[in-house]
Amino acid sequence: MDETGTNPGTATVAESHTEMTEMLLPNDTNNLGRALGGTVLHWMDICGGIAGMRFSGHEVVTASMDHVDFIGPIEMGEVAVIEGYVFNTGRTSLDVKIDVQAEDPCEGQRRPTTSSFFTFVALDDDGNPTRVPDVTAPTAEEQALRDDAIEGRREQLRAVTERYDL
Numbered sequence: 397m398d399e400t401g402t403n404p405g406t407a408t409v410a411e412s413h414t415e416m417t418e419m420l421l422p423n424d425t426n427n428l429g430r431a432l433g434g435t436v437l438h439w440m441d442i443c444g445g446i447a448g449m450r451f452s453g454h455e456v457v458t459a460s461m462d463h464v465d466f467i468g469p470i471e472m473g474e475v476a477v478i479e480g481y482v483f484n485t486g487r488t489s490l491d492v493k494i495d496v497q498a499e500d501p502c503e504g505q506r507r508p509t510t511s512s513f514f515t516f517v518a519l520d521d522d523g524n525p526t527r528v529p530d531v532t533a534p535t536a537e538e539q540a541l542r543d544d545a546i547e548g549r550r551e552q553l554r555a556v557t558e559r560y561d562l
Contacts, residue, residue, distance in 0.1 A: 412451035412482035483545035488525035
């Protein structure tokens with residue numbers, strides 16, 4: 397139940413889908429003309445927060461971010477395409493998968509640059525954690541996205557555990 401005593405119901409993966417674009421300009425680059433990692437993380441956090449608010453109907457705050465590998469650069473003048481969607485929920489938390497791609501704006505070609513999983517907590521009007529809807533995936537496409545995110549997070553956790561011999 398939420399702050400009014402009612403169950404928030406359900407929301408779909410698609411209802412949370414968020415896509416942002418940012419052109420990489422000099423202020424957000426390192427000395428090699430590539431995106432600063434912190435800038436990319438900032439964009440990912442914003443995208444995930446928007447997805448969480450769309451899904452829950454509440455303000456959200458970042459609770460955690462999983463392991464991040466930067467697998468390719470975003471070059472100055474390219475467009476960063478940041479996509480996120482809610483794939484799992486707890487009582488007050490939302491798990492969001494966020495992918496970043498670099499796009500050549502003239503050619504339209506995209507390549508992956510990073511991906512991660514964020515957890516957000518929904519807040520009521522008084523700033524207290526509040527219930528979120530259960531996630532549903534009514535279409536085959538939404539179910540495939542959800543399954544991919546759940547398996548991807550599981551695989552990422554397994555790889556990090558092995559990497560650090562935990």
